[in-house]
Amino acid sequence: MSDTALEVQDLTRTYGSGDNTVAALAGIDLAFRRGTFTAVMGPSGSGKSTFLSCAAGLDRPTRGRVLVGGTDVTDWDEERRTRLRRERIGFVFQGFHLLPYLSAVENVGLPSRLAGKRVDRERVRQLLDRVGLADRAHHLPGSLSGGQQQRVAIARALLTAPDVLLADEPTGALDSATARQVLGVLRGSVADLGQTVVMVTHDPVAASYADEVVFLVDGRVAGRMAHPTADAVAGQMAHLDELVSA
Numbered sequence: 517m518s519d520t521a522l523e524v525q526d527l528t529r530t531y532g533s534g535d536n537t538v539a540a541l542a543g544i545d546l547a548f549r550r551g552t553f554t555a556v557m558g559p560s561g562s563g564k565s566t567f568l569s570c571a572a573g574l575d576r577p578t579r580g581r582v583l584v585g586g587t588d589v590t591d592w593d594e595e596r597r598t599r600l601r602r603e604r605i606g607f608v609f610q611g612f613h614l615l616p617y618l619s620a621v622e623n624v625g626l627p628s629r630l631a632g633k634r635v636d637r638e639r640v641r642q643l644l645d646r647v648g649l650a651d652r653a654h655h656l657p658g659s660l661s662g663g664q665q666q667r668v669a670i671a672r673a674l675l676t677a678p679d680v681l682l683a684d685e686p687t688g689a690l691d692s693a694t695a696r697q698v699l700g701v702l703r704g705s706v707a708d709l710g711q712t713v714v715m716v717t718h719d720p721v722a723a724s725y726a727d728e729v730v731f732l733v734d735g736r737v738a739g740r741m742a743h744p745t746a747d748a749v750a751g752q753m754a755h756l757d758e759l760v761s762a
């Protein structure tokens with residue numbers, strides 16, 4: 517088994533053509549070791565969501581490679597990439613994306629059902645317990661708070677024990693206390709389960725839960741910071757914003 521959960525090589529994504537070409541990603545090389553928590557930060561438009569979409573196989577890079585668990589998946593067709601997303605990549609969105617007419621326990625088991633597999637009820641129960649929602653298992657999303665819904669979404673993304681869990685601003689819609697609970701769940705999945713997490717965030721406090729921060733500017737890696745603190749990250753972000761507006 518590869519020690520690297522996710523790797524991108526010369527990852528490039530351009531949109532449009534001619535004078536209207538936008539280089540959302542201009543050649544990114546990054547590797548994420550198993551069992552690590554990385555935050556991806558950068559000014560608006562720096563390519564963070566494009567990076568996650570390419571890594572998840574939702575979008576195809578213009579150039580470069582994407583390797584998941586050591587397997588080059590760049591040229592996989594749509595059917596194989598759908599299976600990849602279902603089985604080996606967990607995705608958590610800012611807006612939760614739970615099915616409103618399914619209970620928490622049914623939402624968590626959904627990836628297995630979509631894959632035509634038996635739902636492992638014991639694992640679903642353990643995951644809901646892990647995110648602190650054992651007593652809310654049969655609630656519909658509409659009767660859960662935002663933070664509780666996001667924790668259901670994380671439990672669902674962990675169901676298949678994916679190679680990597682990708683999260684696009686998972687705390688963006690939450691107040692700071694609720695955000696801390698969600699970040700604690702992500703941190704715990706790394707510490708206890710050996711999960712690999714890559715999280716896009718604008719929030720220096722959220723980034724401080726990660727082992728390392730990767731900064732993107734104009735579709736390029738502009739720096740990295742190990743053992744980030746909220747203050748150090750905020751300082752670096754202010755500096756990067758100056759670079760962009762300059």
Ligand SMILES: Nc1ncnc2c1ncn2[C@@H]1O[C@H](COP(=O)(O)OP(=O)(O)OP(=O)(O)O)[C@@H](O)[C@H]1O
Pocket residue numbers: 531532538539540558559560561562563564565566567
């Ligand atoms: N489908 C698309 N068509 C054309 N341009 C796009 C498309 N998607 C993204 N872009 C452009 O690519 C660049 C990077 O976008 P991306 O969404 O990755 O930024 P981001 O870092 O996630 O920003 P934010 O912090 O605002 O979410 C931007 O200039 C954006 O306008």
Ligand SMILES: [Mg+2]
Pocket residue numbers: 564565566
């Ligand atoms: Mg984005």
